[in-house]
Structure formats: structure tokens, C-alpha cells
Amino acid sequence: MTEHATVASFTPVTTHVGTVDRWSKTVIPTLREAPAEATTPSHQLLLRAGYIRQVAAGVYDYLPLAWRALRKISQIIREEMDAAGGSEMLMPAMAPLEIFDETGRAADYGDDLFQLTDRHGRATVLGPTHEEVITDFLRHAVTSYRQLPLVLYQIQSKFRDEPRPRAGLLRGREFIMKDAYSFHLKVEGEGGLNESYDAMYRAYSNVFTRCGLDFTAVEAEAGPIGGSASHEFMVNCETGEDTILRCPESGYAANVEKCEIGERAWSFDGGTGFQPVTLTKVHTPNMPGIEGVAQHLGTTAAGMLKTIVLEPAPGTESGGWTGCSPWYGATTRSTKASSATRSGSRPRLADEKRAKAAGFAIGYVSPLASKSVSGRCLVVVDPDAAQGSTAWATGADEADHHVTGFNWTRELGESLADQSYVKVAEIRNAVVGDPSPRAPGASLVAQRGIETGHIFKLGCKYSDAMGFHVMDESQKRQSVIMGCYGIGVSRTMAACVEMSHDEGGIIWPAAVAPYHVHIVLMKPDDAEHAALADRLATELRVAGLDVLLDDRKERPGVKFKDADLIGMPVRLTIGAKALEAGGVECKARSESGHGEVVPLDAVRDRCLAILQG
């Protein structure tokens, strides 16, 4: 155990020495059964194995074992961040609401932002990320281009009042995150944003590789963080809640929200000899479900055009409504619509009241609605929906009514050619089987994942909003160009468990395991056995390994079950059986069975060999 000096002393550390902890001196509250609220493997196992305990929805205690694993992950991150030129610092968890108003993110985050009022009535937020805080700091501290570039990072608790926390550590309301921020005067070249972005990309790959995770880096949407380019690092895992799409030919991979779709054929023209069916209005009362309506109309969801109404983000002048028409069942992306309409800001789903006031029969909107609505309205049609030879069913722009036999050419006529009125563009999410955007003939495949890292090229969004300028060489004031880079530390720990476990419990990758070696002392009362356990533990500690010594007076079965549950990579069993054979039993957690007897003087090397895998 650690010895504590009573006077100030300093000893330079020249070699890494591990630790030895005794089970009886710490708390590892294992559970025979998983609490009912846990449904995902990592949540159940972290709870059962005594790593975490829930304090409130999405808020957890990190017990000693979890904290050790988190520190291992944090250490890996620190080493890689430092190698990429970062400096670690620590910002406060709370900050004044004002600075989030400066950038408009208080509104963007909305209810997801944890807010509180202090005794003086000041509005305060618990930080969901720290772009504002660090920008506020640096706009005062950095005034010259000579101080750039800079990369700063911290490992801190983050707070997001998620509408629905779930799956234990995978989606919490308080979680541990490494967030890094880089600051530049230019995008390209030495010291530019791209250089740091690429360095971070490599650092992230190193971090997740060292953590023993199988991951894919994918192109992603920037979301409310804002910015241009963005990549997510997804741990490949069936139980992940995110879906990514991948092109098997080109290696292109992207988040579903971002994923582009390859060329698709479309035409409003039905072709020669095509005879459109008569447009018929059908009364469809009390049919909220689209399947029911489709059935009633004698078609399927995929045979119906849906039109969702978007309104421009408040404060933008581009004005006018946008109707988006893919077929029913497809997920419409307002971000894709915004790039299709080239409206700078992201349009959002229209407020039902305002849309109704403007003349939209919400729930029964057809692409024709745009004609009768007050104000400008652009209809964006997905290529799949822009098929003239299909007899579409759609809304009748009248409550409780739909039409069948909708035909683009007949219904819209000349207007189809008017680009300011009708536009064909990709506005739906990509799905499995869609053509690849990078390799002709190839189709996209899906893969589940857990997002553990996300990097962004922010540009000047924050520096402009908050007035972070520096003088450049030519004495011109310039906005600082930023990047930001996050890793969910607590989520990464959960992802390790999610990826690596069996029925018996967790199987930690050696690099993030709370301890490397778990010594099971069968007879803690036997002085000879206990002495041997101490001797081996010390030897391993000196070799740089962390050791957990189960010295509890428990039955063997209990100890073995617990050892499997908490999942240290190597288990040493000290008991009469192996000692008679002249050694101790050594077993890798990933192997089944009893392991093998290893002579005492070979234990250290055997452990190291197992850990090096």
C-alpha cells in the first residue's frame, strides 16, 4: 500500500511503478442481479460489477474501479493531446448565461442547457461545452497573431439536460468529456486550422486504438456546435444508437444525417405512352397513421408524397416557406434542404399555428399547397419523389382529405420548369441500399456505432460572435479561426464494456483496465499464502503493473464470479492446488477454464505476456 510521508518531500519519478490495492480496503459493491432499470450490456455490467451507481436520471457516481478506468483513459488522451501540441487547463463547470447569449447558443441549445440562478439572481449555466468560456478567456489574453496557433484542452464534467437520458453512461445528463480548442489565423499551411484538425484526427485515431476499440471515422453534421467540416469517431458496435452508412468500394463512411446519396434518375415526364390516372379526392377522416391512410387509398406509404413545411430560421431575411417532398417513410433533413435552397441558416419545421395561418392544411399538405399559400414558397422535391410515371397519392390541402392519381406534369404544368418554384434536390436521409456517392454501382451498407469522439472545423462562428480578433502581420484586425475537438471520456469507458464482455462480466482491454492483475487469494487466513500474495503483488507493482488483491474471507465461488464480473485482464489464483504443483494459477480473462499453473519465478513474465496480448 502507499506510504504517506508526514513531511514535505520530493522524489523525482524516474520509472513507472504500479499500485497494489486490497479488495477489503476499497468498495466494490457487486450485484448478483442487475437492477431492473438497466437494459444495455454496459449499463448492466457497470452497475453489477460495482463501477457506477445512479444518483438521478442520467447522473452517476463513479466508484473506485470506474474512476481508475477513467483515469487510464484520461491519461491516454493526455498523452495524445500533448503529443499533438495541446496544453491542458481547466475551466469551470459553470458560467454566466450572458456569454451563451452572445453566440446565440443559449437559444440553440434551448432546454438542453442546464440553467440555474444564483443568490444574486444571476442566470448561470452548467457548461454543455466550453467554446464560449475559452473564447471569452482568449479574447482578453490573446491580442497578437504571434501568440497563435494555440491548442488548449481540458477534461471536465459536462452538463446537458437531455430530453431522455438512457443506457447508463452512454447518454447521461452529466458526463466526462475531453474538449480541445484550437486557434488559428489561417486555414491552410503551417499553423493553420487544417494542420491542427489533421493532427487531432490522428490523435483521436491513436487514442481509440490504444483503448483497444474497433472504430470508424465518419463524415458528420456539425450540429449546434456549428462549423464546416466535421468527423465523428464511432466505435463499431451493434448496440450503438447511431447508424452510419459506408460504401464498401470506396471506404466512404458518414453519419446518416450527413451521408450523401449517389446519382438517382428522376423525371417529371411520364415518358411516351404514359397515361395518367384521374385525380380523385378521397375522404380520409380519423386516420392519423400513414399506413392506414395508404391502405385506405389502395397504395403503400412509399407510394405517397409527403410534404413537410419548413419555415426560415428567425431573423433571416430569405423569407418564405419551403415545402419538402420525399415519399412517406423517408426522413427529411432540414439541413439538406437548407443547402438545397442555399439559405444560409438552417430552416426548421414550421410552427403549426403559423403554418396554418399561412394557409397550409397541416397533415394534408400536397406539393400544390405552395400555389395557394400566402407568401413565397419553394417546393423541394427529392429525386425519388420526382417521378412522373408514378400515380402518387398525397394530401388534398384540405382537412381529412387526400387525393390519388397525383401527376406532376398535369398538376403543376409549366411551374415545374420554374427553378424558383420547384427544385429537385436530395432532401432525405440516406438509407441502406442507396447508391454510393463515391463509387458508381456500389450500394451503401449500414453499421451501428457509439459516437465517442467528434472533431469540428468551427471557423469564425464563435470568434465573430464574441469579438475575438487579433492583429495580423499587415496590421489588420482578423477574426481568429477555431476548431474544436471532443471525446466522451465516460462514454468511451462504457463503449469498451459494450464492445468487450461475455455472460460472466466485463473483459477489459489491458490499457484501460482499472487493474492489470487480479490476485485471488483462496485462503487469506493462511499466513504462508498471504505472504506469497504480497510478494507477488510487490513484484508485479515494481514491474509497473496495477494489482488488485482479493483478500476477502469469501468462498471461492464468490471470488471467481466477482473476478469474472469486474473483468481484469489477468487473474492469478493463489491456492493449495497450484502451490502443490509449485506455482500459482494464471488465467487471461478472455480465456475460459481454470488457466495454467505457472512457476513462481515466471509469474511476472507470464502476466506481462498476457497483457501484451
Added chain:
RNA sequence: CAGGGCGUAGCUCAGCUUGGUAGAGCACCUGCUUUGGGAGCAGGAUGUCGCAGGUUCGAAUCCUGUCGCCCUGACCA
């Protein structure tokens, strides 16, 4: 936010329909036995039945409200 479910011992849950002394298994404590995969016997301790109100002679049980937690969806670094 919509839909669904659950709150009873540390954990898993029964009891509620049909109101009448608060239950089981595991865990915990004591003793004996046992000692290589969650032991056995005997004894013991453990509760604001989420909370508040109502109905009733009497409420874990019925009614109303409220809070918390979980799941599916919407949403989301």
C-alpha cells in the same frame, strides 16, 4: 414532447382485481459446519408500501393529484 410501463427490505420481485396484523428469494448480522465457480443448518435484524390529499370503522390495495425512474419514438456533441 407523445405513447407505454414501474415505484413495497440493500437487490430481484409477490401481495393490489375482491380493503382487515407487511411477504419470499438473494444480500446483511450471530453461531456451527463447509472451503476451487455466487454453500448448508439454526437463529436474528431490516420497511414513511414514492409523496400528498380523499373515500372508509379500517388503505400497500379504491379515487384524485403530484414526484421519481425505465422503455419506444421525437430530439440530440
